[in-house]
Amino acid sequence: MPRTAEDNQRIKDERREDILTASRTVFARKGLSATKMSDIASAAGLSYGLVYHYFDSKEEIFAEIVRHAVQDTLNFASSVDVSDASPLEKLRAFCEFKIQKSVHRPEMHLIITQAFATDALPPEALAAIRQYGSKISETVRSWIQQGQETGHIIEGDPVELDMALFCALQGLAMLQMCSRVVPRGMPSVDTFLRMLSVRGDLS
Amino acid sequence: MPRTAEDNQRIKDERREDILTASRTVFARKGLSATKMSDIASAAGLSYGLVYHYFDSKEEIFAEIVRHAVQDTLNFASSVDVSDASPLEKLRAFCEFKIQKSVHRPEMHLIITQAFATDALPPEALAAIRQYGSKISETVRSWIQQGQETGHIIEGDPVELDMALFCALQGLAMLQMCSRVVPRGMPSVDTFLRMLSVRGDLS
DNA sequence: GTCTATACGTAGATAGAC
DNA sequence: GTCTATCTACGTATAGAC
Known part of the structure; x- marks a missing residue:
């Protein structure tokens, strides 16, 4: 049974929130420029490329x-x-x-x-x-x-x-x-x- | 008349101090990692490479x-x-x-x-x-x-x-x-x- | 939706000319 | 002592496979 559009939306919202939550700690700790996207990705437990699926930069x-x-x-x-x-x-x-x-x-x-x-x-x-x-x-x-x-x-x-x-x-x-x-x-x-x-x- | 060893030492000390003074502002403003060596160099009015003559990193x-x-x-x-x-x-x-x-x-x-x-x-x-x-x-x-x-x-x-x-x-x-x-x-x-x-x- | 592989740019550090 | 040119590494962002 395939996922509905609502399911996808929910997943998307969750992932966005995951990324934001993980980023908060990393940003505060290392600062904006010292933070690498890979830091965020690993902190959020996601792959590197996926972060760009949710945020442009x-x-x-x-x-x-x-x-x-x-x-x-x-x-x-x-x-x-x-x-x-x-x-x-x-x-x-x-x-x-x-x-x-x-x-x-x-x-x-x-x-x-x-x-x-x-x-x-x-x-x-x-x-x-x-x-x-x-x-x-x-x-x-x-x-x-x-x-x-x-x-x-x-x-x-x-x-x-x-x-x-x-x-x-x-x-x-x-x-x-x-x-x-x-x-x-x-x-x-x-x-x-x-x-x-x-x-x-x-x- | 060539420069004496003392002159050279004095120049060296002055340059070091220049670099440190200039760096203070830049570091405080942008943070350690966001600060580029080129920022420091231009702030101190020196060429890029010269900074490495006085500091290793x-x-x-x-x-x-x-x-x-x-x-x-x-x-x-x-x-x-x-x-x-x-x-x-x-x-x-x-x-x-x-x-x-x-x-x-x-x-x-x-x-x-x-x-x-x-x-x-x-x-x-x-x-x-x-x-x-x-x-x-x-x-x-x-x-x-x-x-x-x-x-x-x-x-x-x-x-x-x-x-x-x-x-x-x-x-x-x-x-x-x-x-x-x-x-x-x-x-x-x-x-x-x-x-x-x-x-x-x-x- | 999620991943890995790749192209591009930029910054650190070095080498060699003056 | 000072500069410019160059090598190298890393990080961003993208493209394409699953």
Whole structure:
């Protein structure tokens, strides 16, 4: 009994997902240019040529991963933004999200950063990245400003505070990726939030 | 009048330094594997083949840069360590050093990190890197512990606090490297130190 | 849909001229 | 000491067999 068109489509979707999943680790570990298509193929358990059946090029895979990662974070930030939580709670939720991602999928954040730094990247992926950067920091900054108005976030330039938080989260993803195990003594959300919160608001 | 042996030696030293300086930027920007020898050559204003007169391979240049950067930071940390400053002041001095380096030579910190992450690296460079990681964090951790004993640093696992600080500094270098200009609103030392210091010890 | 074999280009490294 | 020309290896992408 031959496979139906639906079966084929399902296989195709699965393979695409396999490739993307495998690529995430390899890209984060070795970077875009150092990653060979053969690396991806073997990581995904596929033959070399087959990868080209699903993606036109290495850069296309990279761009796709970036798109997904960006969308993921943006979605979460938006859902938090429209919630009725307090500004500090929103910041906490966002940090927890990023930290959790850093632990379980450190590739994500790191690949986004690579995309920022790298030169040779498809224009579409670059556009997504730019949007991500401005949109996220814009949102986080608004939380900080609201918190300052209610007196739960310390005074100071929101841009600076936003950057400080970004740096901490960024560095965490980096650290997580380098040390290939989950190290004991991971920084807690509270430690990071101490940079922003007014004395006494955290335990 | 022919050049003396000293002249030749001086020229040789200068060229080596030229190559290293030029390489730092390129490596940080593009990563080890994406960097071509031709990139380095043109960045240094030299011909392609000449680079091989001074270095045997691309990896050797990279390793040399890493060694320098590591030594630089280690030296500073040691000099601070033996000073009679308070633990919090030592931490502040170290942060200021790293932040300043991040601003003026963001390549440094970023290249060290790359070296951590990358797989294909000369064994010697790897050894230097490992030493760096353990030595630095060991020193910083000792400052944190001393500060906790004198009551100027908050209670908590020193390993965790050390990591948090490391993340922030790490992320800053990354950010600095990605946004190719010196952005307004750079995080201040105080903001980072708020993660560690007891309430009221900072302005 | 999946694989292996091949053509093409590019980058690392060397040799030899000036 | 400095350059250009060349050899070689490897990685991308494609073509064609199963």
